[in-house]
Structures are given as structure tokens and as C-alpha cells.
Amino acid sequence: MRNLEEKLKNQARYDALFRRLAQAMGVLVILLVIGVFFTLVKESWPAIKAFGLRFLWTTTWDPINLEFGALPFLVGTLITSFLALAMATPFALAGAIFLGELAPPKVANPVSFVIELLAGIPSVIYGLWALFYLVPLVRYFQMKIGAPPYGLGLFTASLVLAIMILPYAMSVARDVIRLVPQDLKEAAYSLGATRWETIRHVVLPYARSGILAGIVLALGRALGETMAVTMVIGNRSAMPHSIWDLANTMASVIANEFTEATEDVHLAALVEIGLLLFIITVVVNLIARLVIIKTRVR
Amino acid sequence: MKNRIILTVITVLALLPAIPLFLILFQLLKEGLSSLSLDFFLHLPAPPGEPGGGIANALVGTLIIVGLAVLIGVPVSILAGIYLSEYGRHGKLSETIRVCADVLQGVPSIVIGIVAYAWVVKPMGHFSALSGSVALALMMIPVVVRTTEEVLRLVPDILREAALALGVPYWRTVLKVVLPTGMVGVSTGILIAVARIAGETAPLLFTAFGNQFLTLNPLEPMSALPLVIFNYAMSPYEDWWRQAWGASLVLVFMVLGLNIVSRILARKIAGEK
Numbered sequence: 001m002r003n004l005e006e007k008l009k010n011q012a013r014y015d016a017l018f019r020r021l022a023q024a025m026g027v028l029v030i031l032l033v034i035g036v037f038f039t040l041v042k043e044s045w046p047a048i049k050a051f052g053l054r055f056l057w058t059t060t061w062d063p064i065n066l067e068f069g070a071l072p073f074l075v076g077t078l079i080t081s082f083l084a085l086a087m088a089t090p091f092a093l094a095g096a097i098f099l100g101e102l103a104p105p106k107v108a109n110p111v112s113f114v115i116e117l118l119a120g121i122p123s124v125i126y127g128l129w130a131l132f133y134l135v136p137l138v139r140y141f142q143m144k145i146g147a148p149p150y151g152l153g154l155f156t157a158s159l160v161l162a163i164m165i166l167p168y169a170m171s172v173a174r175d176v177i178r179l180v181p182q183d184l185k186e187a188a189y190s191l192g193a194t195r196w197e198t199i200r201h202v203v204l205p206y207a208r209s210g211i212l213a214g215i216v217l218a219l220g221r222a223l224g225e226t227m228a229v230t231m232v233i234g235n236r237s238a239m240p241h242s243i244w245d246l247a248n249t250m251a252s253v254i255a256n257e258f259t260e261a262t263e264d265v266h267l268a269a270l271v272e273i274g275l276l277l278f279i280i281t282v283v284v285n286l287i288a289r290l291v292i293i294k295t296r297v298r
Numbered sequence: 299m300k301n302r303i304i305l306t307v308i309t310v311l312a313l314l315p316a317i318p319l320f321l322i323l324f325q326l327l328k329e330g331l332s333s334l335s336l337d338f339f340l341h342l343p344a345p346p347g348e349p350g351g352g353i354a355n356a357l358v359g360t361l362i363i364v365g366l367a368v369l370i371g372v373p374v375s376i377l378a379g380i381y382l383s384e385y386g387r388h389g390k391l392s393e394t395i396r397v398c399a400d401v402l403q404g405v406p407s408i409v410i411g412i413v414a415y416a417w418v419v420k421p422m423g424h425f426s427a428l429s430g431s432v433a434l435a436l437m438m439i440p441v442v443v444r445t446t447e448e449v450l451r452l453v454p455d456i457l458r459e460a461a462l463a464l465g466v467p468y469w470r471t472v473l474k475v476v477l478p479t480g481m482v483g484v485s486t487g488i489l490i491a492v493a494r495i496a497g498e499t500a501p502l503l504f505t506a507f508g509n510q511f512l513t514l515n516p517l518e519p520m521s522a523l524p525l526v527i528f529n530y531a532m533s534p535y536e537d538w539w540r541q542a543w544g545a546s547l548v549l550v551f552m553v554l555g556l557n558i559v560s561r562i563l564a565r566k567i568a569g570e571k
Contacts, residue, residue, distance in 0.1 A: 011467040018469035022381035025374050026395045029443060032436065033398040036405065039416045094311030102305065113561075118319050120557050122497025124524045125546045128531045129322045132329075132539070163318050170315075194301035224406025226500040227528060251408045251500070258412070258504045274412045278405060285404035289397075 037278065044272035046265050055272060061237040061253075063261070068269035070250070070276065072239045077249040077277075079154055079240065080229060081222040084161035089215060092169035096211070099170070100177030101199060112174065119167035127231035130160040135232060147244040152234035155243045160228045169218035176210030177203060209291050216288040224281050226251040250277045330547025333540045343510055343526075349537040353545050355512040359520040360552075363430045363506055364496050366516055371435035372442060372488060376477075379446025379484075384472050387451075396444075403440035410436050411501035419505060427513075427520035430506030434498060438491035445487025449480040449567075486563040493556035497549055499524035523549045 041048075047055065051068060058069025095115075099108045138159070139151030180203050188198040204211075234246025235256050248256070250273045261267040337352055344351030378395065386392035414433035419425055453476050461471040477484070502508075507519040508529060523545050530542035 015467050015469050018472070019381075019385055022377045022385060023391075025377035026381040026386070026391070028374060029378050029395050029402065029439065030398045032439070033401050036402070036409070036413050036436075039413050040409070043412070043416050091311055091315045094308045095315065097308050098312035102309065115319075117554055117557055118323075120493055120497075120553055121322070122499070122524060122549060122553060124497065124499040124527050124531075125326065125550060126322070128527060128542055128546055129325060131531055133321070133325060163315070163322075166315050167319070196301045196304045220404055224404075224408065226406065226408040227524075231528070231531065251406060254408050254412065255500060255503055258415075259507070271412055271416075274409045278409050281404050281406055281409075282401050285400060289400060 040271060040275040040278055044268050044275050047268035047272045050265055051269070055269070056276075059239045063257070063263070063266050066263060066265050068265070070269070070273050072237060073248050073250045073253050073273060074276070076154065076233070076240060076247040077223060077251070079243065079247075080158045080161055080233070080249055081219060083154075083158035083243070084165060084222050085215065085219055087158065087162035088166045088169055088218065092166050092173060092214075092218075093211065095166075095170040096173035096177050097199060097203075100174045101203060102195075112171065115167045116171060119171065122227075123164060123225060124227040124231075126160055126164050127228035130156065130228060130232045134160060142244060147242075150234060150244065150246055152232050152246055153244050154233065154240055154247045157229045157233040157247075157249070158243070160232055161222050161225060164225065164228060165218040165222050168221060169214050172214030172217060173207070173211045176207040176214065179210070180206045209294060213288045213291040216284060216291065220281050220284040220288065223284065224251060224277060226255050230255045250274075326543065326547055326550060329540070329543035333544030334547065338541070338544055342512055346533070347535055351541070353523065353526055353541065353548070355509060356521040356523045356526040356545065357548070358512060358514070359427065359506070359509070360496060360522045360524075362514065362516060363427050363502070363520060363522055364434065364492060366428065366431035367434035367438060367495060368488070368492060370431060371438045371491075374435075375439045375442035376446050376484065378439075378443045379450060380472060380477070382443070382447040383450035384468075384476065399440040399443050402436070403444075406500075407433075407437060407498055408500040408503075411504055414501060414505045422517070425505060425507035425519040427506050427516040427518065430502045430520070430522070431516070433501035433505050434495040437495050437498065437501065438488075441491040441494065442484075442487050445490070446480075446484050449483030449487065450476055452483070453479045482563055483567050486560045486567070489556050489560035489563070493553050493560065496556070497524055497553050499528050503528075523552075 047068060051058075055068065055070055056074070057071050058067075059071045060067045060069050061072060062068070099112055103111070134156055135151040138153075138156045139149045142149040142151070184202050184206065185198055188202045193201070229249050230252040233248060233252050235248055235252065236246035237248050237253060240247040254270050254274055254277075258267070258270050261270060337350075339352060339357065340354055341350070341352030342355055343353070382392050382395060386395075410433050414429050414436065418429035418432050422429070457475055457479060458471055461475045462468065466474070502522055502525055506522055506525065508525040509519045509521045513520055527542045527545050527549065530538040530545070533539070
């Protein structure tokens with residue numbers, strides 16, 4: 001009897017132990033996020049102290065005289081991301097409607113499968129392709145219209161970003177469009193609505209916030225995308241004046257200069273750009289999450 | 299009539315993006331296949347500018363770096379997933395953990411690289427494969443945590459109750475009944491996460507850094523396929539460009555293979571339900 005009691009007691013102890021261990025790992029996930037934030041703040045402190053808020057709106061990036069302002073990169077990231085979003089959204093939306101509403105399952109399923117596989121291709125490979133095929137194409141186009149024929153630059157980076165985020169935005173939007181209840185659509189048809197009218201007045205309004213969440217998530221991706229952009233944007237740390245200019249984004253300047261930075265302030269300034277990028281993407285992702293939660297509640 | 303026109307426009311818009319995507323695959327095959335040979339897999343890189351050489355060090359490096367990341371990330375993720383599904387389905391702590399996992403998943407990979415640099419490279423004083431693995435583990439944790447939770451939630455309560463009724467303590471129920479039942483799903487999650495991190499370049503740039511030579515020591519700088527693709531693509535040597543395409547093809551086969559296997563597994567679960 002005594003033996004059994006002891007065994008039970010032991011098991012209760014293991015139970016508590018296992019619970020604590022699992023809980024600790026859960027808490028670790030929280031600590032990791034907090035740790036990432038504080039590490040970024042700590043490592044960028046020399047730059048925060050030296051430049052203060054002026055870091056955000058000055059345009060000089062001079063590693064020799066150690067004067068750093070991040071505005072050109074903020075602008076570069078915003079231009080490439082939003083240009084990519086503007087280019088990708090119409091196609092993504094049309095693709096989502098096509099796959100979610102128009103195409104028969106026999107077509108839609110394999111196509112969706114291929115698209116999801118394409119979304120998994122590493123970004124460095126998109127960059128390689130863009131460098132050897134997209135850049136000459138853009139250069140040819142630039143010569144035709146009389147723009148400086150770099151081939152590289154903001155426009156090329158936006159183009160490859162658009163290609164990369166398209167499958168992602170499309171599959172989120174398609175999933176939402178598929179969730180629109182059949183009886184709503186049938187009600188529209190029974191009132192004599194055409195297919196397009198049903199899509200326009202029933203499907204799209206119903207799926208609106210889900211589609212929006214997909215676009216915001218795609219934006220979050222575009223903002224942080226590094227490799228493909230780094231390979232084709234031209235790496236010029238001055239303020240861009242047109243979309244044909246060579247430029248840098250926040251992510252690409254970190255990728256390019258981090259291992260070469262010898263001065264502490266230079267390194268700290270790069271980390272501070274990382275900190276800004278972290279804050280921006282967290283905010284964007286939380287917004288997308290809120291939109292999704294709002295959709296679910298309805 | 300209007301209906302027809304608009305639906306046609308939508309279909310055309312939907313199919314247009316397929317062109318660049320298929321071009322990428324086509325050119326990858328065209329350029330990549332010609333550089334694949336047995337030597338390419340078995341040899342070390344030639345000195346800069348000289349033709350020939352292979353990617354043996356990068357292949358081994360990718361396996362080691364990703365393998366270490368799995369060793370670091372998976373136990374943490376599975377336990378955290380168990381906590382979310384078995385102990386704290388509702389409640390503030392669990393909700394916070396979920397939000398944090400989402401936040402971590404959204405952090406740009408280059409920022410993860412900076413953090414791994416500050417956590418591992420700086421204290422050690424030099425680049426190392428281990429720091430790259432830490433970066434990749436940070437990227438895979440949120441994915442595996444969330445899939446583990448979702449899969450374990452699908453395990454019917456009857457199974458848990460049956461085990462408990464037999465007098466099995468809860469922790470053993472979780473490890474011997476719940477986890478094995480959901481194992482296919484958890485493996486799917488791990489495979490998806492591995493497919494995602496295997497192609498990551500940005501977090502390795504200033505952690506694993508790259509290495510011209512073969513090394514098995516995780517405390518030394520190590521090469522990896524994505525690093526080779528990036529460095530060779532940006533180099534001025536034509537033969538290295540060719541090799542970058544070859545390495546890309548190998549990497550794509552790896553990543554797509556993992557994705558396809560994970561999808562087949564996922565379908566198997568859906569079939570069992």
C-alpha cells in the first residue's frame with residue numbers, strides 16, 4: 001500500500017513538473033519577442049544617443065564622417081513596398097476571384113497547389129532570376145523611354161517584390177472568397193443577378209475585410225523582404241528622386257553594410273534601422289491580425 | 299454582355315502572373331541542369347576566377363545548420379504547443395503566447411540575423427554555424443508552435459479520457475497518447491518550417507557567414523546553399539554565375555520536395571479524419 005501511495009505521489013510530482021516545463025517553453029516564446037526588442041534597442045543605443053530623432057528625417061548616410069540619417073532607406077522601403085503592392089493587388093484579386101469563384105475545382109485545385117509551391121521558392125532565387133533576366137529587360141525598356149538605363153533600381157526591385165508577394169496575397173484572398181456562404185450567392189442568382197453582379201455585390205463585400213487582411217500581410221512581407229531586393233536595387237545610399245534611381249531599402253542597407261561596418265556608431269545605426277523595421281512590421285502584422293479577428297466576430 | 303467582358307478580363311488578369319512564375323521555373327531548369335554533375339556535388343569551390351569546383355561544402359553546411367536549428371527549435375516549440383493545447387486553451391497567458399508567436403513570425407529575417415549576431419557572434423567573437431542555427435531556430439519556432447497546437451487540439455478528448463480512466467497520469471497521457479496521435483500533423487509542421495528556413499539567406503549573412511572550405515565544426519563559419527547562390531550571383535565571374543544557377547536548382551528541389559512531402563502528409567491527416 002505504502003508503495004502505491006508513494007508512486008502516486010511521484011506521478012503527481014511528474015505531472016506538475018511536466019506542466020511547468022511546457023509552461024516555461026510557452027513563456028520562452030514571449031521572452032524571445034521581448035528579448036529581440038531589447039537586444040535591438042541596446043545594440044542601437046550608441047546611434048540613438050548620437051543622432052536622436054534626427055536619424056528619422058536626415059538624408060546623409062556617410063560612414064566615413066560617421067553622420068547617419070535613415071530617411072533615404074525609409075523612403076526606399078516605402079516606395080518599393082507600396083509600388084509592389086499596387087502592381088500585385090489587381091492580379092492577386094483577379095486570381096483569387098478566378099480560383100475561388102470562376103474556375104471549376106478540377107482547374108482550381110492543381111493551380112492553387114502550384115501557386116503555393118511557388119510561394120515557397122527562396123527569395124535569393126527570385127533575386128538571381130531578376131538579376132539575370134529582369135534587369136536586362138528593364139534596361140531595354142528604360143532605353144526605349146529615355147530613362148537612365150541602369151537596369152537595376154527602385155522599379156526593378158518593386159517588380160520582383162510584386163512577383164514574390166503575389167502568390168501569397170492571392171492564396172489568402174482565395175481562402176476568404178471560398179468561405180462566402182453558398183446560400184448568399186444563390187439568393188443573388190435567384191434574383192436574376194449575373195455572375196459578375198453576384199461577385200461584385202455579394203462575394204466581394206462579404207470577403208472584403210479578409211482580402212484586406214491578406215493585402216496587409218503581403219505588405220508586411222514586402223517591407224521586410226531582403227535578398228531579392230538587395231540583389232537588384234543598386235545599393236546607393238542617397239535620396240532617390242525617381243523610380244528609375246538606384247537606391248537602398250532598410251533591409252538591403254543592413255544586408256550590404258553590416259559585415260563591413262568597422263565603427264561602432266555605423267553598426268549601431270544599422271541596428272537602429274533594424275529596430276525601425278521591427279517596429280513597422282510588428283505594427284503592420286498586428287493590424288492584419290485585428291482585421292482578421294474582426295472578420296471572425298462577424 | 300457586360301458580364302462576359304468583365305469575367306474575361308478577370309480570367310486574363312488571373313492568368314497573366316503565371317507567365318513570370320513559369321519563366322522563373324523554366325529558366326531555373328534551363329540554366330541549372332547544365333551545371334549539375336557528380337563533380338558539382340562532390341568538389342569544393344575552386345579559387346576565385348578559376349572555372350570548375352563544386353558546392354560540397356555548402357550542401358554539408360546547409361544540412362548541419364538546418365539540422366542544428368531543428369534540434370534547438372523543435373523541442374521548445376513542441377512543448378510550447380503542448381502547453382497551448384493541453385494546459386492553457388483559454389486564458390491570458392496563452393493568448394499572449396499566441397500573439398507573440400505571430401509577432402515573431404512576422405519579424406523580417408534580416409532582423410533575426412542581427413539578433414543572432416548580438417546573442418551568439420558578439421560574445422563568441424567570431425562568425426559560426428551555431429549562430430546561423432540560432433537565427434533559423436528563431437524563425438521556425440512560431441511555425442511549429444502554432445501547428446503543434448492546432449494539430450493536438452484535433453485529438454478527440456475521448457482518447458485523453460480513456461487514458462486517464464485507466465489511471466495513466468496526465469503527463470504520460472500527453473506524451474504517449476495525444477502526441478503520437480498528432481505526430482503526423484506535428485511532423486508536417488516541422489517539414490513546412492524546415493522548407494521555409496532552408497532557403498533563408500538574410501539571417502545567415504552575418505552569422506554562418508560562409509566558408510570556402512569544408513567544415514563540420516558548428517563553432518566555425520560555415521557555408522550554406524543560399525549563401526553560395528548570393529555570393530556567386532553577385533560575383534564578376536561567369537562560371538560562378540553558372541554554379542549559382544546549379545545551386546539554386548538543388549535548393550529548389552530540396553525546398554519543393556519538403557513542401558510536397560508535407561502536403562501529402564497533410565492530406566493523409568485530412569483523409570483520416
